[in-house]
Amino acid sequence: MLIRKPADLRHSDVTPKQFYLNRRRFLAAGSAIAGAWALPTPAGATMKLDNVTKSAYTVNEKITPLADITSYNNYYEFGTDKGDPSHYANTLRPSPWQVQVGGLVNKPKTYDLDSIMKIAPLEERIYRHRCVEAWSIVVPWIGFPLAALLKQVEPNAKAKYVAFQTLYDPKQMPLGNRAGIELPYVEGLRLDEAMHPLALLAVGLYGETLPNQNGAPFRLVVPWKYGFKSIKSIVKITLTDKQPPTTWNIANAREYGFYSNVNPTVDHPRWTQSQERRLGELFKRKTLMFNGYPEVASLYTGMDLRKNY
Amino acid sequence: MKKILFSPWTKRALFTLCLIPAFLLIWRGFSGDLSANPVEFIEHRTGDWALRFLLITLSVTPLRKIFEQPLLTRFRRMLGLFAFFYVCVHLLMYLTFDQMFSISGILADVLKRPYITVGSAGFLMLIPLAITSTAAMVRRLGPKRWQLLHRLVYFCALAGVIHYYWLVKSDVREPLMYGGMLTLLMLFRVRMWLAKGAKSKPQPTVVGA
Numbered sequence: 001m002l003i004r005k006p007a008d009l010r011h012s013d014v015t016p017k018q019f020y021l022n023r024r025r026f027l028a029a030g031s032a033i034a035g036a037w038a039l040p041t042p043a044g045a046t047m048k049l050d051n052v053t054k055s056a057y058t059v060n061e062k063i064t065p066l067a068d069i070t071s072y073n074n075y076y077e078f079g080t081d082k083g084d085p086s087h088y089a090n091t092l093r094p095s096p097w098q099v100q101v102g103g104l105v106n107k108p109k110t111y112d113l114d115s116i117m118k119i120a121p122l123e124e125r126i127y128r129h130r131c132v133e134a135w136s137i138v139v140p141w142i143g144f145p146l147a148a149l150l151k152q153v154e155p156n157a158k159a160k161y162v163a164f165q166t167l168y169d170p171k172q173m174p175l176g177n178r179a180g181i182e183l184p185y186v187e188g189l190r191l192d193e194a195m196h197p198l199a200l201l202a203v204g205l206y207g208e209t210l211p212n213q214n215g216a217p218f219r220l221v222v223p224w225k226y227g228f229k230s231i232k233s234i235v236k237i238t239l240t241d242k243q244p245p246t247t248w249n250i251a252n253a254r255e256y257g258f259y260s261n262v263n264p265t266v267d268h269p270r271w272t273q274s275q276e277r278r279l280g281e282l283f284k285r286k287t288l289m290f291n292g293y294p295e296v297a298s299l300y301t302g303m304d305l306r307k308n309y
Numbered sequence: 310m311k312k313i314l315f316s317p318w319t320k321r322a323l324f325t326l327c328l329i330p331a332f333l334l335i336w337r338g339f340s341g342d343l344s345a346n347p348v349e350f351i352e353h354r355t356g357d358w359a360l361r362f363l364l365i366t367l368s369v370t371p372l373r374k375i376f377e378q379p380l381l382t383r384f385r386r387m388l389g390l391f392a393f394f395y396v397c398v399h400l401l402m403y404l405t406f407d408q409m410f411s412i413s414g415i416l417a418d419v420l421k422r423p424y425i426t427v428g429s430a431g432f433l434m435l436i437p438l439a440i441t442s443t444a445a446m447v448r449r450l451g452p453k454r455w456q457l458l459h460r461l462v463y464f465c466a467l468a469g470v471i472h473y474y475w476l477v478k479s480d481v482r483e484p485l486m487y488g489g490m491l492t493l494l495m496l497f498r499v500r501m502w503l504a505k506g507a508k509s510k511p512q513p514t515v516v517g518a
Binding site: 067068071072076080082083133135178179180181251252267270271272277279280282283284 | 344345347349406407417418421476
């Protein structure tokens with residue numbers, strides 16, 4: 001029976017959410033005054049991002065409500081249920097943060113949050129985001145092209161792939177040992193995919209810094225691929241000459257390929273990919289090739305996308 | 310104890326109790342608390358409860374034997390029918406919102422997706438059990454044939470566990486937990502049957518007489 005004894009009550013059970021959120025906002029305002037990223041961010045709070053320009057990357061579809069984007073997440077380090085990350089990701093400390101960029105590059109560099117924010121002007125891009133589980137959302141991301149960061153570190157002639165790694169700190173991610181996948185989470189792209197102007201490094205959404213459950217402070221967004229390619233909370237980026245291992249491919253190679261481009265004609269072995277449920281809609285809609293980004297098709301000319309799923 | 314088990318109020322109370330998961334879903338619906346993906350939320354919850362009710366139904370016989378309370382059988386049919394009720398809601402959600410009643414879509418799913426194949430097999434096997442759950446049907450079939458038919462429920466529960474196991478991406482703890490419970494319930498029966506077999510073998514004439 002699920003009758004909770006008083007001993008199991010947590011503070012969050014007795015403090016109404018709007019009150020503790022207000023407290024966090026109050027703390028966040030304090031640290032914003034002290035210099036946006038200088039102080040540790042209170043868990044779960046987001047801050048407004050300034051100097052963001054609207055970009056031409058947008059879609060003619062309804063943007064998914066913020067509440068849906070932040071309460072329905074796959075972030076297995078914080079639990080495997082979609083609602084888990086919004087409850088448990090408050091243990092993530094997105095600041096201070098460091099990202100090591102190295103490997104086959106001329107100018108390896110370790111970035112802190114301040115220097116990340118200065119890589120390129122921030123822009124808002126409204127992208128479709130399609131999960132391999134056949135649901136989708138439309139997100140107003142804030143970020144800059146991944147290519148801008150890669151150009152700074154200058155990949156050398158041998159570099160063919162980009163490998164990414166998510167933070168794995170069992171102290172901040174105590175549920176990680178139940179994820180059922182190998183951690184730290186790793187992902188990868190071919191270098192030409194990574195240099196494509198659509199590939200985005202996001203630092204925010206809905207005008208504010210990223211909520212923890214959405215991959216704070218810093219994540220990848222590759223809108224033409226299934227969501228699990230868009231790795232969250234990145235701590236390491238490495239240029240390599242060999243195709244890097246990727247987490248879901250390690251977990252089940254038959255079901256999750258390296259490319260994982262959104263493709264309505266290639267089904268997941270266990271379910272169809274021809275349709276998806278847009279959060280907020282009851283009935284399913286048709287899934288679009290490359291998630292409706294046909295401009296990436298030239299990256300895959302001559303490739304059998306059934307084999308390279 | 311006997312009095313409590315015999316009382317019609319116990320049955321009514323249990324009936325109300327079994328409806329709580331359904332009422333909770335309705336309540337959540339009205340308060341906008343069905344997550345960002347209400348269809349999936351209802352599908353998962355009703356699927357969970359269908360499987361739980363199957364396992365609860367399968368616990369009646371072991372509990373009856375362990376506590377020597379034959380009257381517990383009075384509640385078994387209702388519990389089984391609740392499993393059927395939740396599985397119907399589960400299926401109806403899928404047919405309506407996932408498939409929009411597209412025959413070709415449903416057929417493709419049943420033929421191509423093993424978890425749906427197994428799930429639909431489990432549902433189809435439950436139908437004759439629900440139909441023959443009335444006292445009149447027990448009489449018409451005769452207790453022996455009725456019991457034989459209703460052994461199908463073991464396969465329904467197994468289908469439910471496999472359906473769930475094949476659906477999850479990586480975190481198989483919950484389906485394994487249900488699988489573990491089903492194994493325990495089946496082991497109890499195997500022991501029961503073996504004991505019965507051992508008892509009846511030395512005196513076959515008595516049984517026949």
